[in-house]
Amino acid sequence: MNKNIFAFLLSICFSLFAIAQEKGTLRGNIVASDNSPIENATVTVNGTRFGTQTDANGEFEIKNLKAGSYILKTSSVGFTTKETSFFVSENQPTTLPSITLNSKNETLEEVVITGNVNRYTKSESEYVSRMPIKNIENSQVYSVVTKELMKDQLITSQDEALKNVPGLYQIWAATGRTGDGGSLFASRGFVTQSLLRNGIAGKITNNVDASNLERLESIKGPSATLFGSQLTSYGGLINRVTKKPYENFGGEISYQSGSYGLNRITADVNTSLNADNTALLRVNGAYNNTNTFQDYGHTRSYFIAPSFSYQVNEKLNISIDAELSNVDASSMPLMYLHWGQTPNSLGINNANDIDMNWKRSFTGGEFMMNTKTANIFAQANYQMSEKWKSQTLFSTSSNQSFGPQIWFYLLPNNEMERNAWNIDGRDNILEFQQNFNGEFDVLGMKNRFLVGGDIFRIETKSGLGYLPSFWYFDTVNYSGATPTYYDFNPGKIESLLAEGTLAKTHSAVTTYSAYVADVINVTDALILSAAVRFDHFDNNGIFDPATNTTTGAFSQNAFSPKFGLVYQILQDQISVFGNYQNSFKNVMNTNVGATESFNPEQANQFEAGLKFNVFQDKLSASLSYYNIEVKDIVRATSTPGISVQDGNQTSKGFEAEITSNPIPGLNFIIGYAFNNSKLNKVSDAQLIGLRPETAGPETMINYWISYSLQNTSLKGLGFGFGGNYGSENYIFNKNVVVDGNLTGVQTFALPSYSVVNAALYYDQPKYRLSLKVNNLTDELYFIGGYTTVNVQSPRTIMGSVAYKF
CATH class of the missing domain: 2.60.40.10 (Immunoglobulins)
Structure with a gap:
């Protein structure tokens, strides 16, 4: 037997x-x-x-x-x-x-060139201009963080990945708060957020998980012409491009572990659902569980992103995607300079002077806030003819937040306030977009044409639960022993919230837009582009259910033009470019008793530079100088609840980015950014001629270099290192005015920083082993804006094993 x-x-x-x-x-x-x-x-x-x-x-x-x-x-x-x-x-x-x-419009004979792959760049994007245009032909500057770069850096979140974008500075991490809870960044001197997914609304009010990212695109400068004003800022926008299904079975499962209790599992599974490969499904998911380096601070999250594609026939393709996440987080609390204090009254003017043990959280438990996201996307692409196609997009985005939020105020004599309130709210975004792209010739000149329309609506229901003393809990000394250290805990705050008050408001904004764009090849070398957008903005105001009143409702119209010029010195290799870009912002007048609306703010940018894509794509680079001026700025005054529209802001700077694959196995990316921002002509003498407190550092550098062995018995073994530098950043920056005269400047600075990271990996067809050390030198450094001091993690170590199938 x-x-x-x-x-x-x-x-x-x-x-x-x-x-x-x-x-x-x-x-x-x-x-x-x-x-x-x-x-x-x-x-x-x-x-x-x-x-x-x-x-x-x-x-x-x-x-x-x-x-x-x-x-x-x-x-x-x-x-x-x-x-x-x-x-x-x-x-x-x-x-x-x-x-x-060959392109269907090309008549050249085929040219086959083989070479190495520049893994840290992408030569074309269908989102930046809402049509497929090569970067070398595009008059706008944008940076791309590829999935290959993210893999080499063992990146787990969008915020980590964006450190590879020249001039993009994180002001503070995601808070999860309804309305503005996503991470805040400074770009070219202005605050922006990551609000777009594949070119359409895709808001997430917490840190975006990297498991479903194909790449990230940071599109620079005012970009309302093609993307509207609701999802962009004057400094640019962030668009995340997600993974799509393909015609084969395959995927990857990985496990990652590291410092401070990091445990992370991700899965990427792709399959065809029928014999002729017309129905495809891909699912990405992640589970993340980690602590902060402080005595309290914890995050636990689930994320899943299914993507389905169906090729109905040769002309029509439809797809449906989703992003579903649940995050429970008690991240490190924000620390502010108290609104009633100045650096002089505090007796310190630099974050390094704060005599605090940064490993202390000054909390007596985990203040867990829950954030849920449910984003659904649908798209239909129809090839109307050989040269014309239709794209129909639909997006619904829902974010919900519930739980306590805490923060601290710095006070004199090494003291600080501990504060808390409760968040209970949700926002829902609905966007419908229709685009028509086509190509045609006029007088022998090729035109790449776009006409489209967009309806965007966001509804927000926000609630704040206050303590009996508004948000104030107590005052403690942070430099030595703190007998009441553990009094600030979730149980006490919950009982105090029951004795406090609750404020709820509802708001809704709808924007109706139409836009048209044309890219014209005057000659093979000279390319002109023009675009214009019309927006009708309808703000329903803020409704207070308790008083049954609505305030601030208004409607406005706005035009946003855009022009560009590209001259290719060497075809598809070197080009000189220039652009004019416009953006705007409709601002609600919430002043008590206000009867008139503010005019739309207007931003105008002029930019010029060079782009390179040479040595058979082994070296790509962009160099640019820009000048942005924003008029009719609406700003808050020193009087609580009162805003004024006065003055302007200028933002000038230079940016450079280089990616290269000079020899087999060696890839690198280097970025440099300098920004000079100033507030001008404002009625408040404390602000005239000074850099805004949300503009970030003047000078920033990012770099990453990796090398993997080639043609040896250890092929696939590689290492990488890189990091970021930021110059001194003023989070408090005001003139001292005595009897109407300027007598000096008071500042509070976050010191310059230089952070170095390193990685080691062994990549094989069936598996990949990785090791990463962040903040290799264990440097104490801070990020911040809006008068905040946010300490960053010390040295962290993480390892990963991935199985591919």
Whole structure:
């Protein structure tokens, strides 16, 4: 009996071995005629069910092909289809030479160039101009954080990834609070947030998990013309591009652990749902559980992002995506300079002078706030003709927050206030967008044309629960022993909230927009672009259910133009560019007794620079100088609840970014940004000529260098290092005025910082092992804005193991 079983099992093993011997793997990459990789190109093996799509580098892999001869079919929207013969050997990988697809409008003969891949850049984006335009042809500046860079840096969140964007500075981390709870950043001297997903509204009021990110795009400067004023700022916008399904079964599961109790599991699973690969599903998910470096502080989160795509026929594709998350967080509390204090009264003017043990949280328990997100997206792409297509987009975004929020105020004599309130609110965003893209010739000049419309609505229901003493709990000494240290705890705050008051308000804003854009190739070298947007803004005001009153309702119209010029000194390699961009902001007048609306704020940018994409895409760079002026700024005064519209802000600066793959295995990215921002002509003499307290550091540097061994027995072993530098940042910056005369300047500074990180990894086809150290030198440093001092994590170590299938 045992012999029969053994013989049976042996026969199965031989059969499986024989089958395995007949299988092979096909690898290759797809490029355009300029050697730029083509992402999401469809690759299928004729006469089989096997197929896939190319990644951001134009690369693809098809597994489990039986030995034999085949024909590979490659296609992509806007390119001609191509068929290539190939042969698969038993149990061996087959690597094809680069396959070049020509644009349907090209008449040039095919040029095949092979080379290394610049993994830290992307030469084209369909979102920046709402049409597929190469970066070298685009008059606007934008930075891209690729998934390859995020993988090398072992990144877990969007906020970490954005440290790779030149000039983008995090003012404070996500609070989860309804309305503005997402992370705040300074870009070109102005506050912005990450509010767009694949070019449409996709708000998350907590830190965005990185598990579903294909890449991040930071689009610089006023960008209301194509993206509106509700989701952008004068300094730019952040657009996250998510992972899409492809025609093959595959994925990855990873586990990550590290300092301060970090435990993280992620999964990425992709599959075709039918035999002809027209129905595709991809699901990304993550579970995250970690503490802060302080004695209290904890975050636990769940995130899942399914993505479904269905190719109805050759012309119509529809997709439905979702982002669902649940976050329980008690992150480190914000520390403010008290609104009634100045650096002179505090006796200190630098965060390094705060005599505090930063590992103390000054709380007696975990103040857990719960944030839920449910974002749903639908898209339909229809190829109307060879040169015209329709894109219909729908987005609904819902965020809910509930729980206590705490913060501290710095006071003289090493004391601080401990404060708390309760958040209970939600916001819902609905956006519908219709775009038509086309190409046509006029007088021999190629036009790439866009016309579209957009309806955007956001409704917010916010509630604040106050303590009997408004938000004040107590005052403690932070430099030594604190006998009442643990009195500030969730139990006490909850009982005090029951004795306090509750304030709730409802608000709703609707924007109706139409826009048109044209990119004109006057010659092969000279490209002109123009666009304009019309917005009708309708603010329903703030409704107070307790008093049954509505205040601040108003409607406004606004136009936003945009112009650009690009001259290619060397075709598809070096270009000089210039742009004029506009943005605006409709601001509600909430002053008591106000009967008139504020005029829309207006921002205008002029920018010029150079872009490079040379040495067969191994070196990409952009250099630019910009000048932004904002008029009719609405700002809060020293009188609580009173705002005025006066003065303007100028923001001038220089930015540079370089990405390169000079030799096989070596990739690097370097960014530099200098920004000079000033408030001018304001009626408050304390502010004239000074840098805003939300503009961030004047000078910033980011860099990352990685190298992986090539053609050795240790191929796949790599290491990387890099970091960030920020100059001194003033979070309090005011003139001293005595009897109407300026006698000096009072400042409170966050000191300059230089943070270094390092990584080690071993990447193989079936697995990847990684090790990362953040803040390698254990530097004490801070970020902040709006008079906040936010201490950052000391040295942290994390490791990861991933299995690929």
